[in-house]
Amino acid sequence: xxxxxxxxxxxxxxxxxxxxxxxxxxxxxxxxxxxxxxxxxxxxxxxxxxxxxxxxxxxxxxxxxxxxxxxxxxxxxxxxxxxxxxxxxxxxxxxxxxxxxxxxxxxxxxxxxxxxxxxxxxxxxxxxxxxxxxxxxxxxxxxxxxxxxxxxxxxxxxxxxxxxxxxxxxxxxxxxxxxxxxxxxxxxxxxxxxxxxxxxxxxxxxxxxxxxxxxxxxxxxxxxxxxxxxxxxxxxxxxxxxxxxxxxxxxxxxxxxxxxxxxxxxxxxxxxxxxxxxxxxxxxxxxxxxxxxxxxxxxxxxxxxxxxxxxxxxxxxxxxxxxxxxxxxxxxxxxxxxxxxxxxxxxxxxxxxxxxxxxxxxxxxxxxxxxxxxxxxxxxxxxxxxxxxxxxxxxxxxxxxxxxxxxxxxxxxxxxxxxxxxxxxxxxxxxxxxxxxxxxxxxxxxxxxxxxxxxxxxxxxxxxxxxxxxxxxxxxxxxxxxxxxxxxxxxxxxx
Numbered sequence: 001x002x003x004x005x006x007x008x009x010x011x012x013x014x015x016x017x018x019x020x021x022x023x024x025x026x027x028x029x030x031x032x033x034x035x036x037x038x039x040x041x042x043x044x045x046x047x048x049x050x051x052x053x054x055x056x057x058x059x060x061x062x063x064x065x066x067x068x069x070x071x072x073x074x075x076x077x078x079x080x081x082x083x084x085x086x087x088x089x090x091x092x093x094x095x096x097x098x099x100x101x102x103x104x105x106x107x108x109x110x111x112x113x114x115x116x117x118x119x120x121x122x123x124x125x126x127x128x129x130x131x132x133x134x135x136x137x138x139x140x141x142x143x144x145x146x147x148x149x150x151x152x153x154x155x156x157x158x159x160x161x162x163x164x165x166x167x168x169x170x171x172x173x174x175x176x177x178x179x180x181x182x183x184x185x186x187x188x189x190x191x192x193x194x195x196x197x198x199x200x201x202x203x204x205x206x207x208x209x210x211x212x213x214x215x216x217x218x219x220x221x222x223x224x225x226x227x228x229x230x231x232x233x234x235x236x237x238x239x240x241x242x243x244x245x246x247x248x249x250x251x252x253x254x255x256x257x258x259x260x261x262x263x264x265x266x267x268x269x270x271x272x273x274x275x276x277x278x279x280x281x282x283x284x285x286x287x288x289x290x291x292x293x294x295x296x297x298x299x300x301x302x303x304x305x306x307x308x309x310x311x312x313x314x315x316x317x318x319x320x321x322x323x324x325x326x327x328x329x330x331x332x333x334x335x336x337x338x339x340x341x342x343x344x345x346x347x348x349x350x351x352x353x354x355x356x357x358x359x360x361x362x363x364x365x366x367x368x369x370x371x372x373x374x375x376x377x378x379x380x381x382x383x384x385x386x387x388x389x390x391x392x393x394x395x396x397x398x399x400x401x402x403x404x405x406x407x408x409x410x411x412x413x414x415x416x417x418x419x420x421x422x423x424x425x426x427x428x429x430x431x432x433x434x435x436x437x438x439x440x441x442x443x444x445x446x447x448x449x450x451x452x453x454x455x456x457x458x459x460x461x462x463x464x465x466x467x468x469x470x471x472x473x474x475x476x477x478x479x480x481x482x483x484x485x486x487x488x489x490x491x492x493x494x495x
Contacts, residue, residue: 001370002034004086006102008095010039010059011052014264015205015235017093017118017154020177020288022052022264024359024366029054031363036083038098049082058083063097064437064479066413069388073395076101080108080399087374089113092177094121094145096137103144104382104393108400112149112377114369116175117162119154119285119306125161126305127283129209132482135445143385145169149377150369155286155307175369176311179288181358183265184295185351189273190266196257199230200333201274201298203267203289204281206237206495207481211280213239213246217326218278218333220250226337231256234270238483238491271296276336276343279308280324286311290318294354299346301332313353319346387413423449428456434472438479438489447484458486463493 005025010018018039025035041048041059048059060075061068086109091102094117106113121141123131134141145151145166152175153159163170193199200219204210212233219231233243233256240258247256262270271277271292276299279290284306291311293300300318302308312318319336321328336343355361382397384390391409398404417440421429424439435456442452463471474493483489 001088001367001374002084002086003028003036003370004083004089004105005035005037006089006091006098007037007039008093008098009042010037010057012046012263013042014261014267015289016120017116017177019264020179020359021092022055023180023183024178024363025055026053027359027363028367031367033367034084036086038079038101040098056083062480064441064476065433066388066410066417068437069097069392070410070414073392076105076392076396077399080105080396085109086111088370088377090370091115091148093118094137094141095133097140099144100140100389101392103147104389104396106149107380107382108396110379112373114150114152114175114373115145115148116177117145117151117153117158117172117285118177119158119283119287121285122158122161122165124283124306127209129207129482130283134482136441136479136482139386139444142166147380150373153285155310157307157310158285175366176357176362177286177288178357178359178362179292179295179354180264181295181355181360184268184271184292184354185297187265187268187272187296190269193273196230196232197228198275199232199257199273201270201277202231202233202235203270203277203293204233204235204279206233206235206239206243208239209282210235210237210239211282211324212243214280214324214326214329215278216243216247216250216252216256218329219255220252221326221330222333223252223255225334229255229275229333229337232270232274233258234260234262234267236261236495238478238481238488238495240495241491268292268296271298274298276301276333278329278333279303280321280329281305281308282324284308288357291354291357294350297347297351299336299343300350301329301336311357312350313356316349317353318350387416420444423453425453425456425460428460431460431468431475432472434474434476438475438484441479442484445482445484452484455484455486455489459489459493462490466493 005021035055037057040062063069063072089102091099120130123134151169152173153162156174159172159174162172202215277293279302286307290300302318319332382393394406394409478489478492
């Protein structure tokens with residue numbers, strides 16, 4: 001089969017949906033299938049096209065402004081000419097705007113499209129942060145969720161939440177994502193493990209929902225009782241500067257080590273060498289890092305948020321805490337430290353649970369689903385729902401021999417862009433494309449212009465000593481996570 005995966009972010013970015021698709025893609029290629037990946041060009045230092053483990057990766061810019069979408073058409077023309085027509089398109093992670101592009105391509109090629117909802121893709125009943133991301137892209141994502149040939153979710157918990165959001169698609173099935181089990185089970189302990197001594201690993205995005213501050217608090221509570229225990233924080237995000245400051249304030253500057261994002265191979269070795277890992281999330285689609293830890297023989301201390309216990313295989317898969325609370329995490333760490341036999345029993349019980357989510361096991365399930373959908377799929381027409389999708393379809397459908405139907409399809413969207421940006425301060429616009437994208441996306445997400453101008457003015461005054469490129473890049477990153485408040489903007493700029 002020819003399979004096209006569409007992912008918002010992909011290698012070399014780690015974490016989230018991209019890792020399992022990266023690993024599953026290699027497995028599918030090994031079984032004789034052809035696999036392509038369409039993703040956003042993040043970071044922009046990566047090549048536009050490359051082959052990794054037999055998977056062909058195609059990267060396109062991340063459009064925000066109408067003028068960005070207009071420029072995207074040339075990139076999509078090139079992609080359509082260069083890729084072999086797929087039998088099925090599988091969108092993993094519904095972050096703006098590529099799910100919409102996948103729907104457009106599916107209609108152009110007359111092939112079915114599957115959409116798998118991942119963590120942070122839709123609003124969460126407990127954590128307010130995913131809603132911020134959702135608001136930046138709902139106009140592109142919600143319509144295609146309603147049109148997909150198959151809509152599923154990466155966990156039962158996400159499936160239930162998806163049914164609440166798109167009730168007409170109920171029941172929403174679950175399609176688990178997996179891990180490269182061999183990579184984690186055979187990894188060697190990290191080269192720095194001996195020098196560090198015993199350490200707890202936090203392998204997380206540094207965002208509020210991940211509650212890394214609670215793990216730092218736990219290490220503080222144990223600093224006298226277990227003075228040799230260290231904390232390694234692998235990951236990055238808007239909270240990094242605040243977390244570093246918090247660790248210093250607690251007197252943990254020499255015991256908490258922030259090492260930034262790491263490649264997946266290094267993540268495996270860090271897990272292999274760790275005393276334990278802590279996943280104190282407030283919300284979580286599934287939490288593959290927990291399964292990776294199980295495969296590596298690293299005990300997991302986790303909350304039961306979202307699909308965590310589901311992926312861990314139930315109560316025997318981890319040591320659970322009832323809340324992301326430093327005291328509860330400290331108690332769990334203490335119990336493992338002073339009862340080595342209990343720690344080993346946990347490792348022994350958890351390791352086989354991880355095998356059920358090996359990509360080698362899941363590959364057959366995926367290909368059977370693709371074959372069934374491709375055989376039953378019916379061609380459908382793309383029906384635009386706004387001016388951007390109408391203009392994109394106008395230009396892309398010419399490739400299929402259609403005659404143009406719109407006169408200057410981009411004129412009105414570009415006029416709206418100019419009108420919106422005219423309300424921003426000229427000095428702010430001069431920061432660069434990232435700043436203009438931030439302003440436009442904030443406006444389209446419903447942020448009042450008066451409030452938005454206050455944020456922009458504060459950012460200008462607070463970052464006057466920084467290069468314009470740094471400020472613009474930070475603002476664009478903040479906007480990608482739906483963060484338009486002053487504190488978040490400064491966090492992304494400084495990190």
